[in-house]
Amino acid sequence: MQNQNQSLVVCVTGASSGIGRELSKQLIQSGYIVVGIARRKNLLEELASELNNKKFHFYEADVSNLEEIKKVKDALLLKKLIPGAIVCGASISQNDTEPNFKNDVVRKIMEINFFGTANMVDVFLPEFLKTGHGHFICLSSIASWRPSIQGATYPASKATVGMFFRGLNLRYKPLGVDFSTIYLGPVETEMWEGKPSFVVATPNVIAKKIIQLILNPKPISYIPFLSTTLSRLSTLIPDWLYAKLSSYLFK
Numbered sequence: 379m380q381n382q383n384q385s386l387v388v389c390v391t392g393a394s395s396g397i398g399r400e401l402s403k404q405l406i407q408s409g410y411i412v413v414g415i416a417r418r419k420n421l422l423e424e425l426a427s428e429l430n431n432k433k434f435h436f437y438e439a440d441v442s443n444l445e446e447i448k449k450v451k452d453a454l455l456l457k458k459l460i461p462g463a464i465v466c467g468a469s470i471s472q473n474d475t476e477p478n479f480k481n482d483v484v485r486k487i488m489e490i491n492f493f494g495t496a497n498m499v500d501v502f503l504p505e506f507l508k509t510g511h512g513h514f515i516c517l518s519s520i521a522s523w524r525p526s527i528q529g530a531t532y533p534a535s536k537a538t539v540g541m542f543f544r545g546l547n548l549r550y551k552p553l554g555v556d557f558s559t560i561y562l563g564p565v566e567t568e569m570w571e572g573k574p575s576f577v578v579a580t581p582n583v584i585a586k587k588i589i590q591l592i593l594n595p596k597p598i599s600y601i602p603f604l605s606t607t608l609s610r611l612s613t614l615i616p617d618w619l620y621a622k623l624s625s626y627l628f629k
């Protein structure tokens with residue numbers, strides 16, 4: 379007899395590094411079919427050879443390019459591989475205010491972190507609605523409710539994508555398509571620029587939690603509990619004080 383997950387195809391954007399890479403590995407180990415998407419083909423190839431498993435499929439594509447994502451969907455349809463769940467992890471974080479305000483960086487971050495996620499929804503939602511089931515998960519951040527001195531747009535993009543998914547969940551859950559928003563605390567990856575600390579989680583722990591959520595959709599999750607709870611409580615203090623306190627976590 380097959381497990382439920384053995385026939386489930388999970389698409390992971392941002393599979394070439396950090397949380398997406400670890401998630402892809404754990405999904406394969408648990409028997410899922412995984413479709414990994416990212417721009418750095420060499421890293422996807424490395425992951426494929428490390429996994430050495432026919433259930434791992436990968437595509438070099440930029441989520442901010444709608445045509446490239448449509449091509450990925452067409453290729454998946456040909457292989458009869460339509461995802462049951464899509465984890466939207468592709469994101470960048472760059473400083474947009476040092477030494478001067480950089481509008482091109484503002485646009486680039488929103489193009490990838492927000493419009494890139496919207497592109498995934500645009501391309502795959504019609505397939506989910508046809509079958510009456512499907513699950514989109516976005517990796518938002520505690521940065522959604524606190525600004526950062528390291529860059530103004532990244533927090534804005536994460537707040538936007540979270541609110542976007544929460545709205546989509548209200549609209550499409552009754553039609554069988556779930557939209558889950560995960561607010562993540564700091565995680566030790568390329569993106570995290572801080573020091574190791576007890577409040578910084580490993581990609582391993584985060585990937586396990588995401589897998590639990592894939593089969594049991596929840597509109598909103600806060601992972602891990604400690605850092606996200608401290609951060610939510612901190613909304614009672616002013617931005618400048620939070621920025622000062624959190625600066626102790628940065629290198």
Ligand SMILES: NC(=O)c1ccc[n+]([C@@H]2O[C@H](COP(=O)([O-])OP(=O)(O)OC[C@H]3O[C@@H](n4cnc5c(N)ncnc54)[C@H](OP(=O)(O)O)[C@@H]3O)[C@@H](O)[C@H]2O)c1
Nearest residue numbers: 392394395396397417418440441468469519564565567569
């Ligand atoms: N690490 C943290 O502390 C933290 C905290 C809260 C939330 N998050 C969220 O968790 C998610 C994963 O982050 P991470 O920490 O694992 O960072 P990461 O290691 O930098 O991974 C980001 C991934 O996104 C991919 N990506 C970036 N731009 C892309 C594009 N245009 N098209 C396709 N893929 C693209 C990157 O691959 P390529 O460069 O190969 O395209 C990479 O695989 C992000 O959404 C992030 O905002 C992270």
